[in-house]
Amino acid sequence: MRFTDLLIPTLRDAPADAEIASHILLTRGGFIRRLASGSYNWLPLGLRVLRKVEAIVREELDRAGAEEILMPVVQPAEPWQRSGRWDVMGPEMVRLKDRHDRDYCLSPTQEEVVTELFGGTVKSYRQMPRNLYHIQTKFRDEIRPRFGLMRAREFIMKDGYSFHMDEASFEETYAAMHACYSAILSRIGLDFRAVEADPGAMGDGDSHEFHVLADTGEDRLAYSPTSDYAANVERAAAPALADDASIETLSRVATPGARTIADVAGLLGVESRRCIKTLIVHADGGSDERPALVALVLRGDHQLNEAKAARVPGVKRPLNFAADAEIEASLRVQAGSIGPVGLPIPLLVDGSAATLKSFVCGANQDGYHYTGANWARDVGEAIRTADIRNVEEGDAAVDGSGALRFMRGIEVGHIFKLGTKYTDSLNVAIQDAKGAEVAPVMGCYGFGVTRCVAAVVEQCHDADGIVWPDAVAPFDIHIVAVNNTKSEQVRDTADTLHRTLSHEGFSVLLDDRDERPGVKFADADLVGIPHRITVGDRGLRDGVVEYRRREAPDVQRVPVAEVTPTIRASLPR
RNA sequence: CGGGGUAUGGCGCAGUCUGGUAGCGCACCUGCUUUGGGAGCAGGGUGUCGGGAGUUCAAAUCUCUCUACCCCGACCA
CATH class of the missing domain: 3.90.960.10 (YbaK/aminoacyl-tRNA synthetase-associated domain)
Structure with missing residues (x-):
């Protein structure tokens, strides 16, 4: 792809309303543009990242045995009324009417629709268990949207729902999803932690959140440096501290x-x-x-x-x-x-x-x-x-492993047990081997795709811009053609490299703009593509181009003919 | 919803207190020079000063009102 063929409106100044790195850099780099509070346009560069994250999520879920479906955003009120949530969801759920004055909502989540879909299509234990997911736009009229993509009103979530004849089957899938989420975040290249979480309004069962570690995260996590124990501070058990004082008179x-x-x-x-x-x-x-x-x-x-x-x-x-x-x-x-x-x-x-x-x-x-x-x-x-207090740093961990430490995280995933709340309220039952009707146990697995893009930037950036991990970068390679409009040799070499590397299966962005070198270098740092090749007359006199990785400042001079093997060595396909 | 704040060209801001008919930087367009880390000179276009109402000879500026947006809290992927 040529830079001049893509809409990449980079900005020198950040918009005044952006505060955190992901919001500032994604806007400055021309990845996203705000439409209204909590809603964003995705420009070509941003969409490429979003699609990569989606693809990883999809591949890992498919590998773990989940099945992808797609459910509507605009949903009739009836299933919500049957489950009782039409009344309890409150103003966070946006409601609308069609021309016949019938009630609808914009889907904030899918328990009702997926449960009825399941109930209408699965009848026998022989078809169990099932694990259905989709990746789709959600709308929640948040009390306070903020931090750009981090807490948006319209966002893309992967939400999955599993159905089981018994607890054991549920536990198995829950563990599989736990492993799957870890695999997704590892593949993206993030430093993350799975923590025990508060299931909130969803019930009292098992619940784990997956947090991308970043100082700007909204959640505080308590963890034990000497064991696996980690929990959201909202959830972490606080010990009863002993008192060393003596009894006094009142x-x-x-x-x-x-x-x-x-x-x-x-x-x-x-x-x-x-x-x-x-x-x-x-x-x-x-x-x-x-x-x-x-x-x-x-x-x-x-x-x-x-x-x-x-x-x-x-x-x-x-x-x-x-x-x-x-x-x-x-x-x-x-x-x-x-x-x-x-x-x-x-x-x-x-x-x-x-x-x-x-x-x-x-x-x-x-x-x-x-x-x-x-x-x-x-x-x-x-x-x-x-125990009704927040734990504090230094409190003893419940597993006896010593003093807790705190860190901050961005919640990108949450998995929990739903039990039979929805299968009961929506009257969904499956026949077991003896012909008896059983309300299936459900699990629910959410992953914020758009939030994850923001979380990547929060964790992967420096003073000059974004530093995309290979797995989700909008392009693999950024070719900076220095003075390409003046130098035919630069233009030809850059074009050739662009063509060859593309044929090798790499995605390549060629900066063919008529801009001064400084502008191109600054934009390349800002946009954050992980591998950069600089083509200029200075190097071509010696038959070389320069190769550097976004994350490291050292520059390697590479003969033009050696570019492909050099890239292949540091960016395995 | 409670508290705090902002709204002036595409972006960032000054001007508002003390009313006098809108300005700066960047960006954009034209030309020339320049060209390895956000160029220089010259010329040019760009504004319902968030909307409405009011006060006044005169309103970006004062008054009232509405709206949008941002920050802190409760909510969540």
């Missing part, structure tokens, strides 16, 4: 105006880890006007993990903080002076707060706190404890 002190842990700790001259904070959230039961409340109690230096707290029985899910007015109506004290001593609502205490022998807490009277409080003596034995 006394009430005035703390006027001190509302935060930092205020109280500063005023009383104690460490924040010796204070506890009491957060009031809605409990199950109660009415809209007068919701039932429950108090979540944590050490002052710890952060509440909302997902963990919401999973504790009795706590309303999703977690909902009580409004100040509700707190004052029920407890007759303002937030800031609440504490567990004498509090008339149920307490749910984090493990590390429950082990404190002596602590500072709100006195349930505005402007007062207790010091020297003790659980058994001042609150009573009947408290519930649970």
Whole structure:
């Protein structure tokens, strides 16, 4: 391909709205252009990368025994109504009507449609198990699209769904998909980690996320440097820390105006880890006007993990903080002076707060706190404890392997168990060997294709531009023809190399523009094609061209006739 | 949705406080010179100053309002 035949609008300046490397470089390099918030046009260069990622995903899934299908983006409301999700999906799902006033949605995911497709076509255990996937545009009206392709409203996802007669069969496919995702990311050439994850609204079963490691990632991952253990911080179990203090006497002190842990700790001259904070959230039961409340109690230096707290029985899910007015109506004290001593609502205490022998807490009277409080003596034995905090760097890993460390990642894949949620609600049953009807167990496997393109750039770039891994580069080889419009020899040599290398099966981009060399070199670095050949009069006087790899600065002078073997040696087909 | 911010040529920005009829760099077009890391000179085109309403002799600038976009939080591939 010739540069002049492709629309590659490189930019010297980044658009002001782009903040992270992938967004800036993909825009500057002419790979993508924004259409609206969270939606992007893919230009020729960008589309070539996207197709390469797709092809790898497709090949690895096919190899792992999954079958590709394609389902519609615009879907009728009925399957969603049957599963009950038409009402629970909320504004994230875009809805529309056709000319007959019938309801439709833009597909944010495919559980309903694939389950009904499966149910209508598979009847016998002899046809089981099945593992169906497709690669398709998804639309989610995100609360806040951001970071370019990273969190877009319209994006391309590979979503797969497996159906099984029993758990054992499901486990087998789950393991196969786990291995498949690792193979995909390894082939692309990414540094990644599979971590234990929170299955979110999808259930309580096994769940793993695949993260591309990058400092700009939105997720924090906890891992053990000395074992295989790794988990999303949202999910990672937090140990109950021991307390070395001694029991003190309870006394009430005035703390006027001190509302935060930092205020109280500063005023009383104690460490924040010796204070506890009491957060009031809605409990199950109660009415809209007068919701039932429950108090979540944590050490002052710890952060509440909302997902963990919401999973504790009795706590309303999703977690909902009580409004100040509700707190004052029920407890007759303002937030800031609440504490567990004498509090008339149920307490749910984090493990590390429950082990404190002596602590500072709100006195349930505005402007007062207790010091020297003790659980058994001042609150009573009947408290519930649970792990409801975020782990912190340095906490012990649950597998006993030592202190956890943190890193950041970009979630490009998520696999989890769906159980029989959809086969039950959509009445899909398969006959087993004895003729009995069984609701199949489902697994669900998502991979963000467009997000993955952004993740590659986040991990593979330098100050000058993108550094594509061979596997997903838009082209294998970038020929920079220096002063090609002036030098016939340069033009002819570049054309010949272009032709020969293409015949060898490499994809080649020839920069044949009438631009100064500096412009071409800068664009070549920006666009990031991994192998570059520079053809110029300077080298051709000695019968050589220059070869360098995008990732390394060293330049190799190569006789024109040796170009093909040189490339073949460093870029095996 | 809560909080913060931005909107001026294709891109990046100044001008807004203190109203006087729009400017800079890059990009683009023409010509000449130049040509191995984002060239120089000369000439040229390019704007509903986000939309609407208002104040005023006069509005990019002041007022009201709407919209779009970005950043921080809850959500997710």
